[in-house]
Amino acid sequence: MSSFEAVQEFYVSNFVNIRSKKRNVFTCKFPRHWLIVLVLSTIIFLIIVNFVIPYNSVYKDLSSNTKLAYVSKEDEGQWNGQKKTHPLKETDKNPLHDKCETIHIGFVCSGYRSNLYLHTLLKSLFFYNINPIHFHIMVNKVSEKVLKTLFDTWNVPQSNTTFYDINDYIQDVRWVPNSHYSGIFGLLKLVFPKIIPLNVTKKIIVLDTDLTFVGDIIELWRLFEKFNNKQAVGIVENQSDYYLGKNTKIKPWPASGRGFNSGVLLYNLERLRRLDWPSLWPSVAKKVAIIYGSTRLGDQDIINAVLLQHTDLLYQVPCFWNTQLSDHALSYNCYNKFRVKVVHWNSPKKTHVLNKDGDYFRTLYQTFVEYNGNLLRRQLYYCDATQDAVNEPQTDLCAEFHRAKTSQWRTLLFFREYQHSAEENAKNDVTFVAQLSYDRLQMVEELVKYWQGPISLTFYVTDPEFQQCYNFIENSELLQDRTNIAYHAVFKDGEYHPINILRNVGLKNVATPFVFLADIDFLPMKGLYSVLKSHLNSIHDMKAKALIVPAFETQRYRSRVPKNKAQLLGMWEKKSIFPFRSDVWVAGHAPTNYTKWKSAIAPYKVKWEPDFEPYIVVSSDVTEYDNRFMGFGWNKVSHIMELEAQGYQWIVLPNAFIIHKPHAPSYDIAKFRTSPVYRMCLQNLKEEFIKDLDKKYGRLFDNKNTSFLLDIK
Template identity: 45%
Template structure:
């Protein structure tokens, strides 16, 4: 699937620009002529004068961009392309994404939650095409075309920039035997394709015949689709439209690229397909590197810009949120809470590659959420939990890159391939804790999930113990059971972590450990009945009580968290209420435990403790929550009313 492929693209009218390499998108809405082309080109460069010298595209003309993207890393890299594209664009865009199943899942969610005005997205299944040469199949899906086309000559259907390396000259090393090409050949990092004429010319047949014939003597391509494009053009040079080199400035250690431009404003696309290209000898490489870093960490929320004067229908989810926000009162003391619940942050699923085994009947994924200030807890958690994890991280675009570097530099984290990290980009003043939990929960693949928090370390044996307990209890025939993992806490940053229940009880008796929140919120875990747990040899059932918020193992299809609860307060409690309302049975496991590790308090908990208005808003959310419970469960919800009123 062209693992080195990194899309970056520009488009004009009914033409499609397809990119398979990392480039940067510098777009000012203009298509320049070819007057600056090198004089020593071995073909008739006058044909480039047929390139349309259009001073400015119509403001609202729809541009089509095709991108091939496969795998986790390409899906992450393509976000930088899209940011640069959105930053410079002045026209509505239609993105045509040829993806594998992994990239489709990631990018579909990303664009759905990004909600950028005047951007349409269509997906095409890359698995239907031959691996390695996806670009050659592009005319096959027949994506929508715009209503007008530049007046290109009939036979010029493929727009390309000359290759700026010496690859096709065949003199790089002894016995170097590249595929045939016209002169220096052409680079296919950026391609302008006239799809309708390619279809009429039987393009699929043309390139396949050429490739099969040459493969009899050349055995394999070195540069995938680029070799085949060049071989076809060598035999049919009339097909190519020579594009100015500013549309594909190829960074490398030779100086040829520097002759392509005199001003940075001349550049359209800067192309690299390897991190090494950021360390080339080009005298302007620092400029290019800074440009790359700018878009890498640019806040994508700022790119939800309207194209004023261009009529466009906002994405349905954005329109619905806008209508709801229109009814909010900014003078309301609880405006922050109401606005946060009507915010849909961007979501980038599986930000890093993950390799998950096919789940067994009794397998469990640890589900948690965190922000940048809890990142240092990941390594310790990985040491305690060898099983799969699904983690939602609430980060800015810049923090997401810091997180990436942190994982890559960590021997512990970089060695773990069964941890799925899902980045939810920060937006709004309050921490959307339950939304984050729902993102992580929805991506778990095992039949069961352990709903935990990032600042808890489970006993090292918990993963194996949970799987054995679920099998012993035959939970597959009991779909509404919540296994309670008793929670404890340490007030010391350094702790000799207990390896067994006996060791934990010894620390508890010595005053080195405590039952969780015993001194500030004992009601949260009192129903677990720690006195009974000390002596228990088998799972025992406990009843729901007001403010109960244990950490539980439940089926993956359990009710999701109520996302109206943001910031601090009642977010887990409401979920346990929902489980009880659906008649889940709570079973405490006699050998299970997790320990909360100390850390600085969050901003939201500080606001909860110091601000009466914050607590009043939380009470209003609780009242609203109970009204919804009453509508769903009728009289059965009356049992929760006293708890909501007194807590």
């Protein structure tokens, strides 16, 4: 026996004897290879531990199913020393114990950025939730329009929304001295206990819009069951030393300890109503304001002052339901121990906040920014016993065209600030209306160089493309300061480009009496905005009249846009510019009569002809485009035909023009060229549309097949 074997035998023998004496586990000597395995395993374990410890912060299984991925009810109840109010119920063991209980959620939403934040918040909320939700949203006029459109077109199952006009409740908080960056809107969460009818709900969760959910809100809703018979306000401790006066030279409003953060509030409405909440908080606020002056954190300062004087109202919600990420946040102490359920970007910097784990949380937020919100339309559980899952539709070769009659495309209006003053909005003002996809984004910068007036643009984008568009606009020197451009987003859904739906979104959201219905790949002549206003001013009655702006094109990508008609005629003579589609689609613009236009010095009338599709200026209350026409073919022709059925006059402007810039063919053009089924569906839709015009206006158009004899329109 070697010396190594002797030593090994000694240690193994002693190890066996000791373990046998203590627990009587080992009854035989340890084999040699087991010792080697044990040693190697110990070494590997120590290496892993040594590697992981330096990175052991937020990355410690925030989204995995480890023991930290679910916090027990005992831990929740005893957070920060709080005692449990009652034993664990059987239903508490099942996170989905009542899938059909309606959760009531309140927001205050009153601005363009707030609408944008709410869109992302809703995606994170819907992602984890399957319960019915009733939203109660305090809004101004703009946000009501934006959010009503969003909810109507998103069509998420089992969600309901009630809007409350902020103007009806401003007087309740206007008197409060306040210096919070959100202004008077930062006080309105105090009003929810007053405005929500008790016959609708006796409890509500009120949220800021700058939150990201990473857990199911039903778990937060169930905390109401933990309230004792006096507790009425559930709130998370503030995760900074602000109320201790350490991070500011200004003395903060009084609070208990670190105070509490009002980004997530649980209101027991019934108890607050009994306590006369509408009188309670003003009474406290008036007394404190005399001593401490203006609130600096809005409603949060007032709620803290109330809870300091009425401690029995407080239910302390666990920290992970409001993980705060301001510059001086101490939230690490929370998310290092518990799985985060809600991330709160409670800083004016929002996602640009300084935090050592900020990259992780920004990635989490970006996941929902780019998440396809259309996937959230799924319905996992049917609360209505009579409601059945939707049956698979029967095979329909033209299904994509037919779905435009009934389907909705998720739409986010005014995703950036829009302003067009009343002085500018004169009786002859006109908005440039166009739609575009992500690959035409760079053309927006070109357009604004030539058009100084208001613009309404509708983007057709995926969720990631939408974020890219937003960033492009925010960082563009030409676009970032232009506030008279209304930007709207329609999110991609389906195979074909819903071009007329996009046009209608832009058309319905203008603030001027007239619109110029154009396409994004056309650049207007310099000064066209002023020229059009001049013509509109000289025509006293624009009812059933359309002003035609002649369209030209160049095949040169770097060709300059002529400054005026004289310069255009010179370029036309040199064949560097020519009438739009004159070589492949004469019928589209031939009625404009370009020969006459060359020498015209005054507007002249022309007659409509089949397949005419000019670019026109009309009253903003013009008939909308027919949504059934999607993709390539007849989408604009059908609109012009309907205006003709209404008896419109067609007037060509002699000193106005637009220039088409060359670009790569679209997917829908390729589909039209290569797919007989596509062309068949379009032909059927054309015939259906003409019959509808006859029924509606008593005008029977000749059903010629001109549009479909050509390879390209």
